[in-house]
Amino acid sequence: MTAAHVETARPTTPGTELGTPATEVSTPGPAAPVRGKEHVVGRVADIPSGEGRAFVAGGVQVAVFRMRDGSLHATQAACPHAGGPLADGQTDVDVLVCPLHLYAYRWSDGASTSGAAPVRVYPVREQDGAFVVTV
Amino acid sequence: MAPRTDAPVLGARRAATTTLRLDDELDARGRLVVVGNGMAGARLVEEVLERGGGEQFRITVFGDEPHGNYNRIMLSPVLAGESHEDDIVLNSHDWYADNDIDLRAGVRVERIDTAAKQVHAADGSVTPYDHLVLATGSHSFIPPMAGVRRKDGELLPGVYGFRTIDETRAMLEATGRCRRAVVMGGGLLGLESARALQGHGLQVELVHAMPWLMNAQLDAEAGAILKKSVESLGISVHLDVLATEVLGAERVEGVLLGDGRRLDCDLLVVAAGVRPHADVAVRSGLEVQRAIVVDDQLRTDDPDVYAIGECAQHRGEVYGLVAPAWEHAKVLADVLTGTDPQAEYHGSRTATKLKVAGVDVAVMGVSTPQRDDDEFLVISEPKRGVHLSVVIRDDKLVGATLLGDTRKVAFLTQAFDRGAPLPEERIRLLVDLSDGAAEVGVAEMPHDSQVCNCNGVSKGDICGAVTAGCGSVGAVMDRTRAGKGCGSCKSLVKQIVEWAADGDLAEDPAASWYVPGIPMPKPELVRAIREHDLRSVSAVFAALAPDGRDDAKSKMGLTSLLKMIWGTDYLPEKDAEFINDRVHANIQRDGTFSVVPQMKGGVTTPAQLRRIADVAEKYEVPMVKVTGGQRIDLLGVRKEDLPALWADLGMPSGYAYGKSMRTVKTCVGSDFCRFGLGDSTQLGIDLETRFQGIESPAKMKLAVVGCPRNCAEAYVKDVGVVAVGNGKWEVYVGGAAGATVRKGDLLATVDSPEAVIELAGRFMQYYRENANWLERTYDFVPRVGLERIRTVLLEDGEGIVADLDAGMQRSIDAYTDPWGQDAATPATPGQFRPSLPLVELPKVPVR
Ligand code: SRM
Ligand SMILES: Cc1cc2nc3c(=O)[nH]c(=O)nc-3n(C[C@H](O)[C@H](O)[C@H](O)COP(=O)(O)OP(=O)(O)OC[C@H]3O[C@@H](n4cnc5c(N)ncnc54)[C@H](O)[C@@H]3O)c2cc1C
Ligand code: SF4
Ligand code: FES
Numbered sequence: 001m002t003a004a005h006v007e008t009a010r011p012t013t014p015g016t017e018l019g020t021p022a023t024e025v026s027t028p029g030p031a032a033p034v035r036g037k038e039h040v041v042g043r044v045a046d047i048p049s050g051e052g053r054a055f056v057a058g059g060v061q062v063a064v065f066r067m068r069d070g071s072l073h074a075t076q077a078a079c080p081h082a083g084g085p086l087a088d089g090q091t092d093v094d095v096l097v098c099p100l101h102l103y104a105y106r107w108s109d110g111a112s113t114s115g116a117a118p119v120r121v122y123p124v125r126e127q128d129g130a131f132v133v134t135v
Numbered sequence: 136m137a138p139r140t141d142a143p144v145l146g147a148r149r150a151a152t153t154t155l156r157l158d159d160e161l162d163a164r165g166r167l168v169v170v171g172n173g174m175a176g177a178r179l180v181e182e183v184l185e186r187g188g189g190e191q192f193r194i195t196v197f198g199d200e201p202h203g204n205y206n207r208i209m210l211s212p213v214l215a216g217e218s219h220e221d222d223i224v225l226n227s228h229d230w231y232a233d234n235d236i237d238l239r240a241g242v243r244v245e246r247i248d249t250a251a252k253q254v255h256a257a258d259g260s261v262t263p264y265d266h267l268v269l270a271t272g273s274h275s276f277i278p279p280m281a282g283v284r285r286k287d288g289e290l291l292p293g294v295y296g297f298r299t300i301d302e303t304r305a306m307l308e309a310t311g312r313c314r315r316a317v318v319m320g321g322g323l324l325g326l327e328s329a330r331a332l333q334g335h336g337l338q339v340e341l342v343h344a345m346p347w348l349m350n351a352q353l354d355a356e357a358g359a360i361l362k363k364s365v366e367s368l369g370i371s372v373h374l375d376v377l378a379t380e381v382l383g384a385e386r387v388e389g390v391l392l393g394d395g396r397r398l399d400c401d402l403l404v405v406a407a408g409v410r411p412h413a414d415v416a417v418r419s420g421l422e423v424q425r426a427i428v429v430d431d432q433l434r435t436d437d438p439d440v441y442a443i444g445e446c447a448q449h450r451g452e453v454y455g456l457v458a459p460a461w462e463h464a465k466v467l468a469d470v471l472t473g474t475d476p477q478a479e480y481h482g483s484r485t486a487t488k489l490k491v492a493g494v495d496v497a498v499m500g501v502s503t504p505q506r507d508d509d510e511f512l513v514i515s516e517p518k519r520g521v522h523l524s525v526v527i528r529d530d531k532l533v534g535a536t537l538l539g540d541t542r543k544v545a546f547l548t549q550a551f552d553r554g555a556p557l558p559e560e561r562i563r564l565l566v567d568l569s570d571g572a573a574e575v576g577v578a579e580m581p582h583d584s585q586v587c588n589c590n591g592v593s594k595g596d597i598c599g600a601v602t603a604g605c606g607s608v609g610a611v612m613d614r615t616r617a618g619k620g621c622g623s624c625k626s627l628v629k630q631i632v633e634w635a636a637d638g639d640l641a642e643d644p645a646a647s648w649y650v651p652g653i654p655m656p657k658p659e660l661v662r663a664i665r666e667h668d669l670r671s672v673s674a675v676f677a678a679l680a681p682d683g684r685d686d687a688k689s690k691m692g693l694t695s696l697l698k699m700i701w702g703t704d705y706l707p708e709k710d711a712e713f714i715n716d717r718v719h720a721n722i723q724r725d726g727t728f729s730v731v732p733q734m735k736g737g738v739t740t741p742a743q744l745r746r747i748a749d750v751a752e753k754y755e756v757p758m759v760k761v762t763g764g765q766r767i768d769l770l771g772v773r774k775e776d777l778p779a780l781w782a783d784l785g786m787p788s789g790y791a792y793g794k795s796m797r798t799v800k801t802c803v804g805s806d807f808c809r810f811g812l813g814d815s816t817q818l819g820i821d822l823e824t825r826f827q828g829i830e831s832p833a834k835m836k837l838a839v840v841g842c843p844r845n846c847a848e849a850y851v852k853d854v855g856v857v858a859v860g861n862g863k864w865e866v867y868v869g870g871a872a873g874a875t876v877r878k879g880d881l882l883a884t885v886d887s888p889e890a891v892i893e894l895a896g897r898f899m900q901y902y903r904e905n906a907n908w909l910e911r912t913y914d915f916v917p918r919v920g921l922e923r924i925r926t927v928l929l930e931d932g933e934g935i936v937a938d939l940d941a942g943m944q945r946s947i948d949a950y951t952d953p954w955g956q957d958a959a960t961p962a963t964p965g966q967f968r969p970s971l972p973l974v975e976l977p978k979v980p981v982r
Binding site: 029045046047048049050051052053054055056061063068077078082083084085086087088089090091092093095096097099100102104116117 | 688
């Protein structure tokens with residue numbers, strides 16, 4: 001960026017922090033493997049049918065999806081491609097589609113349908129009206 | 136596994152996958168080692184595997200680049216931002232693992248011990264071989280200029296070659312902060328990079344040492360015409376001058392030309408040719424002249440070492456194109472696997488068809504007559520940027536150059552390759568004379584004439600694939616790889632497939648579907664939805680999708696369609712909406728959202744501005760920006776802040792996120808402007824009021840201007856309205872000035888603002904009912920045809936105008952401001968809950 005450009009590269013609103021340049025955000029990639037600890041992350045009423053919501057399970061950000069047929073899925077919350085918020089994605093019986101660049105990830109193994117890095121999937125079940133995720 | 140680097144590895148392996156290897160001792164297969172994982176090296180491995188070589192050889196591939204194998208010739212579209220780098224991966228790391236190939240990606244080979252038959256690599260490894268193939272390609276040639284390198288030998292920051300994906304990424308990244316580029320070299324790569332950088336908004340100057348562009352392929356006259364075409368893109372061209380010095384201490388600041396001129400720049404691309412990568416061969420004692428010398432079996436002077444691709448010199452020729460490299464790979468695979476131990480390569484006749492800086496170019500053979508009795512035919516139309524020429528010797532075509540118009544390339548290529556007889560009237564070689572004589576069609580093409588030069592696919596191969604059962608163009612392309620290189624032959628491939636299938640072709644059925652998950656074109660789908668009374672997206676899937684399966688990528692299109700059909704009677708389902716529609720804001724790269732309040736016709740008030748300012752401060756909005764749509768954008772708003780922010784704003788949504796009517800831009804018009812012929816501002820406000828938030832297959836952007844000076848760009852809008860005086864207004868449709876630029880077509884001239892509103896509504900409804908999902912009006916209008924649209928809308932030729940008006944009215948009645956609604960009560964639990972909890976926002980900044 002030339003000097004003149006930097007001058008204008010300030011937040012317009014006073015008091016706002018400037019983030020890190022986009023170029024310095026490294027590709028998040030897949031999350032760490034599952035270690036096997038169970039966490040209760042939320043209740044059934046927290047996730048409308050067909051949608052996803054994000055939670056923190058033992059320090060790990062997870063996105064939990066409740067499908068229209070009642071089945072559950074959980075994945076890492078940030079897209080391995082460029083950190084997109086996967087809980088904001090759209091779903092069907094086979095895949096989860098990230099809202100940012102529309103990469104699709106298979107529920108079965110987290111693999112991307114386009115050959116990009118896979119998303120980590122976590123075991124999730126419902127117990128007494130609550131979601132239990134194993135991370 | 137690939138080594139980890141900061142930059143993502145193209146075609147990388149899934150993390151934590153391991154490959155089991157047999158114990159070396161137990162493996163009786165020969166050892167085939169390939170050095171270079173580029174176009175030639177990887178293709179050789181494919182060809183070997185195709186001939187069953189996986190049983191014969193343990194294969195190891197060394198690649199200097201950390202990536203899987205990618206399509207180098209597609210780097211130009213990647214640099215231009217037209218292709219995504221993920222789309223150019225040919226073989227991912229997984230492919231190597233799946234085929235039991237040991238890929239040493241990111242490992243450079245340093246030398247070969249031909250006596251011990253071992254490969255020594257930079258990571259210290261020593262790999263024995265039985266057969267060794269060098270496919271090390273070329274590197275960019277950096278001419279010796281003062282200042283181009285730093286003391287440590289690295290290029291001065293800001294100076295780039297154009298050969299690898301890493302260089303392409305680096306340049307792409309630099310486009311964001313650079314403003315002026317100089318490109319050295321007026322050949323293919325120089326022109327391509329100049330056009331790409333120009334497309335990124337940089338001011339580009341091109342310096343070429345020769346008197347005309349692409350001097351290696353074109354004659355002076357054609358080069359001059361190409362120069363005009365390039366200059367018309369806004370690129371300045373300096374010919375016949377050398378760059379002698381690169382200026383700048385820390386990073387590039389400019390270049391000095393031989394004639395003393397100085398060109399300032401903050402980015403310098405050096406595309407002054409390539410040099411074969413022959414250092415390994417030299418160090419290993421192999422014979423190297425201009426490149427590594429090989430015989431007709433691609434063998435070097437060591438009997439177990441071969442060279443293919445750009446690093447090989449065969450019968451004095453070194454090629455700089457993929458087609459010869461792929462011919463090398465075929466012959467060598469035949470030899471190595473014993474499929475045809477006598478196979479020989481006798482050189483390539485290179486015919487190239489390229490798109491250079493947006494201009495079609497095809498060249499083959501010689502470009503100018505070389506003997507006294509050579510026939511030379513030239514057609515030159517500098518104004519149109521067209522220059523065509525052929526050179527004929529002894530009744531055979533020995534050269535052709537087509538610039539700006541390559542329609543005759545198929546026939547010329549055949550004539551060149553096969554020595555096919557030429558028409559008596561030579562001019563027929565270059566133009567179709569309209570006396571009804573049939574053009575040499577695909578039917579007459581010889582079976583073995585090459586169609587896809589990149590992948591060496593002949594007409595016969597394509598016909599073979601059709602006979603073998605490939606039922607669509609896509610299937611044939613997948614099977615034969617035709618059209619999968621630079622893509623310039625796709626239309627010819629399509630013609631041949633159609634001819635070979637003789638009408639028996641499965642038209643890719645999905646192409647006509649409205650959304651991929653429901654096998655129906657739009658009219659049929661609309662009928663079925665009405666017939667079964669389907670009011671929600673899940674009901675549509677249950678009733679109409681194969682096995683009732685839902686499909687994520689179809690949901691958004693279906694939601695839009697149902698809203699159009701049912702108006703208020705549509706049953707909303709949040710999960711069928713894209714995130715933008717779920718929270719009525721546009722998602723940003725860091726998961727925050729942008730908020731654009733409605734500002735009808737681009738007119739605002741001090742009170743509105745004050746509120747926007749207050750809200751921006753209260754919610755720490757990182758950027759407040761005036762948009763290209765004449766309103767104000769609050770960018771970087773946290774999802775959880777949206778409802779409160781809307782409530783504080785007290786303004787309705789501007790729908791800047793939806794596939795819907797967006798804005799109506801206006802100019803000041805007759806109230807203030809001395810040229811104004813009509814009250815464009817008021818008409819814009821009225822249009823926006825009436826059509827606010829109307830869902831559509833793709834965005835609809837409108838504008839109204841007070842006179843043909845067109846200050847609010849009405850000629851290039853989906854619906855554009857121009858006051859022409861005496862109370863008359865012109866209504867244009869199908870204009871665009873986004874990714875596509877198209878001047879709208881004049882639909883009608885009407886004589887009141889009311890008539891404009893009525894006609895605009897009819898047109899938009901007709902478009903909503905008939906356009907494909909995501910088809911903008913700039914595609915819809917030409918597809919349907921202006922005449923037909925006029926007949927339907929102006930003469931009621933199909934008797935549907937009343938229905939169109941009613942349909943539009945239904946949607947207008949269903950309008951509610953989504954902000955007002957959901958700010959008061961969320962539509963679903965957690966509608967505005969953050970989706971990246973704990974992450975400090977914004978993670979990526981807003982400049
Ligand atoms: C905010 C704005 C840029 C600005 O800062 O000025 C903008 C921002 C975006 N535009 Fe635009 N466009 C904006 C005016 C335009 C204009 C100019 C205009 O409207 O007069 C055009 C050309 C006119 C046209 O569309 O024909 C324009 C042509 C596009 C296109 C290309 C559409 C095409 O088919 O040619 C896209 C991509 C798409 O739609 O797929 C796009 C897509 C986008 C998206 C929505 C990308 C996305 O999906 O996230 C951008 C959202 C950025 C963000 O993070 O919020 N934007 N975009 C402008 C908002 C206008 C408004 O007030 O509503
Ligand atoms: C931007 C661009 C556009 C192009 N467009 C076209 C086009 O439209 N049509 C066309 O026909 N051609 C085009 N070309 C040319 C084409 O890409 C080359 O002819 C082709 O890539 C040659 O293949 P190759 O395998 O010989 O070399 P490369 O593809 O360059 O592969 C050589 C590989 O070997 C590796 N290597 C080198 N030395 C070592 C070592 N010591 N150890 C390990 N690995 C090593 C390199 O890192 C490289 O990955 C284009 C080239 C570029 C750069
Ligand atoms: S705002 Fe529009 S032009 Fe700018 S980066 Fe986004 S899509 Fe591209
Ligand atoms: S961030 Fe998910 S697809 Fe790009």
